[in-house]
Amino acid sequence: MNIKIQTNSSDKAFNQYLELINEGLPNGETLPTSFYEVKKYMRDLGFGYTIIDACPNNCVLYRGQLEAARECPKCKEPRFKSGKQKDVALKRARYSPIMDRLQQLFTTKDLAKDMRWHKDKRVDDDMLRHPTDGKT
Numbered sequence: 001m002n003i004k005i006q007t008n009s010s011d012k013a014f015n016q017y018l019e020l021i022n023e024g025l026p027n028g029e030t031l032p033t034s035f036y037e038v039k040k041y042m043r044d045l046g047f048g049y050t051i052i053d054a055c056p057n058n059c060v061l062y063r064g065q066l067e068a069a070r071e072c073p074k075c076k077e078p079r080f081k082s083g084k085q086k087d088v089a090l091k092r093a094r095y096s097p098i099m100d101r102l103q104q105l106f107t108t109k110d111l112a113k114d115m116r117w118h119k120d121k122r123v124d125d126d127m128l129r130h131p132t133d134g135k136t
């Protein structure tokens, strides 16, 4: 997924990479065979996200009280593309809950050690050595 994102590869190209890599793997080894499967796998690992429609001018997210709104209450821009049979949002935002991401950072010993660096490794002697040593 990291290579796909960094190279801006299409889903079709990514599927072809997976197919090629799978052909080279020994029997019994498994790797997802499609972009869809990779996304599902990542969601199961806690790297999922929620898609929320947004105003094209970044005024509001259509959630909560605005979930059923058809235009932005601030700038009056329509929420959906016109001329489509189904409602297709003009802009969408992806939201990843912070707690899920933080929990993932503590799942391996090495990452958890890095996450605790501020608490475990810093010297607490009233000297200003790191921005977090300051009161603010």
Ligand SMILES: [Zn+2]
Residues within 6 Å of the ligand: 055, 056, 057, 058, 059, 060, 072, 073, 074, 075, 076, 077
């Ligand atoms: Zn707006």
